[in-house]
Amino acid sequence: xxxxxxxxxxxxxxxxxxxxxxxxxxxxxFSNLRWYKQDTGRGPVxxxxxxxxxxxxxxxxxxxxxxxxxxxxxxxxxxxxxSDSASYICVVSANTGGFKTIFGAGTRLFVKA
Amino acid sequence: xAGVTQSPTHLIKTRGQQVTLRCSPxxxxxxxxxxxxxxxxxxxxxxxxxxxxxxxxxxxxDRFSGHQFPNYSSELNVNALLLxxxxxxLCASSARxxxxxxxxxxxxxxxxxx
Numbered sequence: 001x002x003x004x005x006x007x008x009x010x011x012x013x014x015x016x017x018x019x020x021x022x023x024x025x026x027x028x029x030f031s032n033l034r035w036y037k038q039d040t041g042r043g044p045v046x047x048x049x050x051x052x053x054x055x056x057x058x059x060x061x062x063x064x065x066x067x068x069x070x071x072x073x074x075x076x077x078x079x080x081x082x083s084d085s086a087s088y089i090c091v092v093s094a095n096t097g098g099f100k101t102i103f104g105a106g107t108r109l110f111v112k113a
Numbered sequence: 114x115a116g117v118t119q120s121p122t123h124l125i126k127t128r129g130q131q132v133t134l135r136c137s138p139x140x141x142x143x144x145x146x147x148x149x150x151x152x153x154x155x156x157x158x159x160x161x162x163x164x165x166x167x168x169x170x171x172x173x174x175d176r177f178s179g180h181q182f183p184n185y186s187s188e189l190n191v192n193a194l195l196l197x198x199x200x201x202x203l204c205a206s207s208a209r210x211x212x213x214x215x216x217x218x219x220x221x222x223x224x225x226x227x
Contacts, residue, residue, distance in 0.1 A: 034216075036218075041221070041223065043119075043219050043220045044218045045218070101216075103148075103155035103156045105155040106155050
């Protein structure tokens with residue numbers, strides 16, 4: 001069964017600290033993995049997209065890694081800011097003729113001053 | 114360059130009623146996907162429209178239907194509303210015709226069923 005599991009479910013950190021969010025997936029055949037940031041009540045905004053051959057991709061203070069062998073991805077946030085408080089969603093797509101997209105439930109990040 | 118737009122932003126309906134949500138894709142995009150997101154959950158795929166036809170469908174009942182117009186905009190219709198249909202409905206567009214899987218999401222429509 002195609003699944004995307006994220007951990008932790010929620011996380012509280014102090015402003016300025018770093019954090020790492022995890023994503024494990026069983027989606028097959030793998031096409032790409034995306035990380036989105038979603039503010040409460042708003043649509044998700046893309047942070048990174050990685051294909052099978054990419055191990056890491058950065059977008060400012062956000063760095064995503066992908067291990068296609070172990071089917072794991074992480075999103076590392078450096079020097080967190082209050083505006084980083086949001087849900088971070090891992091999305092994995094499978095190329096099954098048409099693209100099948102599986103969303104994780106997200107990690108809710110709270111950054112405190 | 115306008116991004117994905119959705120209307121209305123908020124909507125309150127009563128059980129048993131019908132609702133229509135609208136989405137205009139990002140300029141240059143030809144594919145529209147609809148998602149339902151319950152509070153505290155990740156988005157759940159409803160269906161995708163390309164070339165005015167439903168191409169893929171998630172695990173949603175026939176009460177959920179849609180349409181895509183020649184200008185690529187799309188509507189999501191939900192009949193016989195249930196309390197459980199209360200959610201944020203997201204529209205995402207992509208350029209499938211160009212082979213791109215990058216999706217851009219709209220701000221969503223918050224539907225409340227009472």
